[in-house]
Amino acid sequence: MELIQKVGKQLIEGKDVVSVSLPVRIFEPRSTIERICDNWAFMPIYLRMAANTKDQLERFKLTISYAVAGLHNACKQMKPFNPILGETFQGFWPDGTSICIEHTSHHPPISHFYVEDQQKKFSYFGYYEYKARLKGANSVLGSQDGPNHVLFYDGQEIIFSYPPCKITGLLYGTRVLEWFDQMVFRDEKNDLECILSFEQPGGYFYKAQNPTDFFIGQIRKISDKNNIICEVKGSWLDYLMFDGKKYWDIEIVEPAGVIWVDKPLSSDCRYxxxxxxxxxxxxxxxxxxxxxxxxxxxxxxxxxxxxxxxx
Missing domain, CATH: 1.20.5 (Single alpha-helices involved in coiled-coils or other helix-helix interfaces)
Structure with missing residues (x-):
């Protein structure tokens, strides 16, 4: 009840959900700029595979696989700390891929990132603007708006954005996270596009036709929307398939853990x-x-x- 009263008072005063001050007991001891690496946990696996093939379509599929596989890894019960302006995080994966993130804007809250393969076969960069708003008394709609650029050594570039999410049970009841709306991938150079549509959460007047972790989509030509290259379907909690071939299976593919650098910048969130x-x-x-x-x-x-x- 204390938490509900504290949050409610700040929202009545007009504060944005992202900027609401919350008691420390609901937090985990990590900053948001470190935790976003959880979304990227399959990068060393799938983008490494993508960089090692010259087939542009296969690269496109593997990049989609990387992004979708990471969605379930972003689901955590505890809240990360809001980053401070100028705060940084440095780390790397076991294969040597380096990670650099900096919180570059306080209002609106924006973080920029740059990830580079040790062999320089691919880089990954962009920014996230964190947004959140109330949906009823016990739910929040949130998003990490901004482009994710995947650039391979030969110039192929794939850009995608993460879908928004809905969290219910924020203050009381069972806490549930659901991704919804769409996830869009584009490769302008090779005329490729994929739009994944997530099952919409049900409501009082609408019952979801499929489990809300289900999604479907197509890879098609940007220049000709009727030119469908393959069908895509899956569950962000389970698997991903292209024309019936499974590219990601949660029971088989293990996420990679981030390793801290020994001597980070003095602005690192770990301090x-x-x-x-x-x-x-x-x-x-x-x-x-x-x-x-x-x-x-x-x-x-x-x-x-x-x-x-x-x-």
Whole structure:
């Protein structure tokens, strides 16, 4: 009840859901810019395979496989900490693929990222703008808006965006995450497009025809929408198939874990005191530092705004 009252008061005051201050006990000891790597956990597997083939269509399929496979890995019960302006994260996967992320804007909240294969066969870059809004009293609609660029060594580039998600049971009841709407992949150079449509969550007047983790789509020519190359279907909790051939199976393909670099920049999120104390299960100190950092952010933002108004 304390949590409901605290959040409700801030929302009544007009605060955006992303900026609402929450008690530290519902957090995990990671920043959002570290946790987004969970979505990318299949990158070393599928993009490595994609880089090792010269078949543009096969690369397109493997890139889709990478992105879809990571959706289930993004589902976590605990909330990550909102990143601070200028905060960074550096890591790498066991195959040597490097990860660099920086939180570049406080309002709106935006993080830029750059990932590079050790052999420079592919790079992955873009940015996310974090958005969230209430849907009823106990649900939130959220998204990581922004382009994901996959650039291979020979110039083939695939751009895609993640779908929005709905979280119910935010304050009470069973917590459920569902991806919905569409996920769009495009390769302009090779005239390829894929639109995956996710089953819409049911409601009072509508019953979902399939489980909400189900999706269907097609790979087709951008220049000719009627030129269908193959059919796509699957479940983001289970599998992905192209024309009946399974490319991802959750029971077979294991996600890769991120390894921290030994000597990160001084701005790295792992140096945040609130995260450090929470990892040590010292909730009192974690809450105190979280509040302190939020006050500093508000003060810094005021200084930036005052300076901009003088120009």
């Amino acid at each position: 945040r005191q609130d995260l450090i104390f929470l990892a040590q299960k010292d909730l009192e100190q974690a809450q105190e530092w979280k509040t302190r950092l939020e006050v500093i952010q508000r003060h810094d933002r005021k200084l930036r705004n005052d300076n901009n108004n003088k120009k």
